Each structure stands twice: as structure tokens, then as C-alpha cells.
Amino acid sequence: MDLVTFTVIIDDIVYPDGHTCMACLGGGGPQTAFGAKIWADDANNIGIASGIGSDFPCPCKRWLEDMGIDLSGLLMWSSPTLRAWQILELDGLRTQVWRITMGDEVLDMLRPPLSSLPMMYRELVSSGNIFSSNEKEAASLVGPGSPMEMIERIAELGAEVVTLRRGPFGSIVHRSDTRETWEIPAFHAICAPQKSSLQGKNMMEKVVDPTGCGNTFCGAFAMGWWKTRDLLTAGLWGSIAASFMAEYEGVPPPPLSNWRKQAQ
Structure with a gap:
């Protein structure tokens, strides 16, 4: 398995x-896998690990199968x-408002205690290379500040690569060892990526639903970094993958080949 995503x-x-x-x-799970599959x-084998109930809709399972997800x-x-x-x-x-009763089984899945994880999983958690968050999440972890101030604080904590997702303002990607930094516009922004710059206007065009765009970005970025080790390419x-997610209610429809063709 080359990449595993979690939670449906x-x-x-x-x-x-x-x-x-x-x-x-x-x-x-599905949103991140979609970004990576593009x-x-x-x-490359990309899979999802999650629990589902007997009420899981057939069209949802069919989408996963049609996208070639393990x-x-x-x-x-x-x-x-x-x-x-x-x-x-x-x-x-x-x-987000949960529509189900949060029983122990659900809570255990969403918040598993570290002590319950096998040692190999605990070691895996501590060996991450990329830290990705949105601005609100970053501020909750390292305190408020400008985008670059928060990125620098996260990098100081040991993150090798930091991506700060900024919604309609795109993202900032940063590599700690070389200090290479790029501002990546949202795909709907009509401008070129600005190196080490936080300026430039973003023009929203066909944004239907932003739900899941951050997860989709993460899947595509992870695949880009794994395949190329090039920060700008991964960003x-x-x-691009996040822009596809933004153009549809829910997840973009299959076939996957259509999205791969548009991405080129």
C-alpha cells in the first residue's frame, strides 16, 4: 500500500x-484519496481505513470502487x-453537527488513546515529514500571527515541510532545511505563484462547495512530494486537485481518467 487515508x-x-x-x-478518507489518485x-495502491455501518449508501461505495480505491x-x-x-x-x-449518537465505539475510533496503539503505529506517528493545517488550526497550536510567523513556529517544532492552507487565498508551502517558500494561489486565482511573497489577488470563479478541499489538497500534495520531492510541484x-473538489457538491463524479486529463 503506497498511501492510506482515514475516516469516512x-x-x-x-x-x-x-x-x-x-x-x-x-x-x-475519500477526499484525500481523490487528491492523491489524480x-x-x-x-500506486491507495486505500481507505475506516469503519462503516450497514447503512452505508450504495452510491458512496460505488464511487470508491469506480475511483479505484482499495x-x-x-x-x-x-x-x-x-x-x-x-x-x-x-x-x-x-x-459540523453530528447526526449520530456518539457511542464508545465511535469515540474510540475518532480519539484512540495512544496507549492502545501497537508500538509500530506509535513510531509511525512520530516519524511524519509533512505538517499541514489551515490557519485556524495553526493558530490554535502555535498562537496567532501572520501566515509566515505561524509557519516558522511550526517549523521550529521539527516539521520538515509545512503547508498552510488558506482557503480562497490558496496556500503557503515551506521547506525547513532550505527555507524554500512558495505562495500557491487557489487554482481560481488568475496569477502566477509568488516565491516568498504573500501578495496577489485571488479571483474566485466556479466555487460550488469548499467542503473537503483541504483534505484533497493534502492528498495531492503528499503524492506530489513523494513522487517529485519538489515543493512547488507538490503545491x-x-x-489543482482542490479546485476540482470545489466545483462539485460532495465529491467529483467518476471516471478518474477525466480528472487526470484535466489536471495535465
Whole structure:
């Protein structure tokens, strides 16, 4: 297995104008896998590890199969599939409200104690190379500041590569050893990437639903970094993949070949 993603959620999305999109496939697993699959070779094996219930919608499973994602880690459990309202506001705020009862089985999956993990998994957690967060998450970890100030603080904690996701303002990617830094516009921004610069206007075009764009960026960035070890290439791959996710309610439809062709 070349890349494993985690967590499947069924999203019931409420948009700012009040219309809804029910039973959408969501969660970090499918969204991250989609970003990675766009840039992966056919020989690359990308899978999902998550628990699902007997209520898991057939169209959602079919999407995973059609995208060529390995489902051997998709395990049936006695609890319902994780499901949540995703309430979107005009200012970009998203509120998640769980629609299921949080039993012990669900809580154990979402917040497993470190002591319960096998030693090999604990070692894996401490050997990460890339740290990716949005601005709100970064501020909660290292305190508020400018994007570059937060990136520098994260790098000082030991992250080899830092990606700071900034929604409609794109992302900033940083390599600690060389201090190489790029601002990557959102794909809808009509401008070139600016090296070590935080300036430039972003123009939103066809943004339908931003849900999952950050996860999609992460999957594509990880694949780009693994295949090329080039910071700018990985950042651009992430931005392009995220733009595809933004253009659809829920996840973009198959076939995967269409998205690979558009990405080139």
C-alpha cells in the first residue's frame, strides 16, 4: 500500500441559500484519496481505513470502487456510519453537527488513546515529514500571527515541510532545511505563484462547495512530494486537485481518467 487515508463520513450539506445536498460521501478518507489518485500512477495502491455501518449508501461505495480505491481497510461495524450536517455560511464558515449518537465505539475510533496503539503505529506517528493545517488550526497550536510567523513556529517544532492552507487565498508551502517558500494561489486565482511573497489577488470563479478541499489538497500534495520531492510541484498539484473538489457538491463524479486529463 503506497498511501492510506482515514475516516469516512456521510455529509448532509446545507448551503447558504438554504438548498441541501443529502447523503454525500465525505470525510478525510475519500477526499484525500481523490487528491492523491489524480496524480498517482496506475501501479500506486491507495486505500481507505475506516469503519462503516450497514447503512452505508450504495452510491458512496460505488464511487470508491469506480475511483479505484482499495477498500480492504473498509470494515463493517455494528454502529451506524458516521454522519453529520455540514452547514455552510456565506463568509466561508462551516459548522459540523453530528447526526449520530456518539457511542464508545465511535469515540474510540475518532480519539484512540495512544496507549492502545501497537508500538509500530506509535513510531509511525512520530516519524511524519509533512505538517499541514489551515490557519485556524495553526493558530490554535502555535498562537496567532501572520501566515509566515505561524509557519516558522511550526517549523521550529521539527516539521520538515509545512503547508498552510488558506482557503480562497490558496496556500503557503515551506521547506525547513532550505527555507524554500512558495505562495500557491487557489487554482481560481488568475496569477502566477509568488516565491516568498504573500501578495496577489485571488479571483474566485466556479466555487460550488469548499467542503473537503483541504483534505484533497493534502492528498495531492503528499503524492506530489513523494513522487517529485519538489515543493512547488507538490503545491501546484494540491491546488489543482482542490479546485476540482470545489466545483462539485460532495465529491467529483467518476471516471478518474477525466480528472487526470484535466489536471495535465
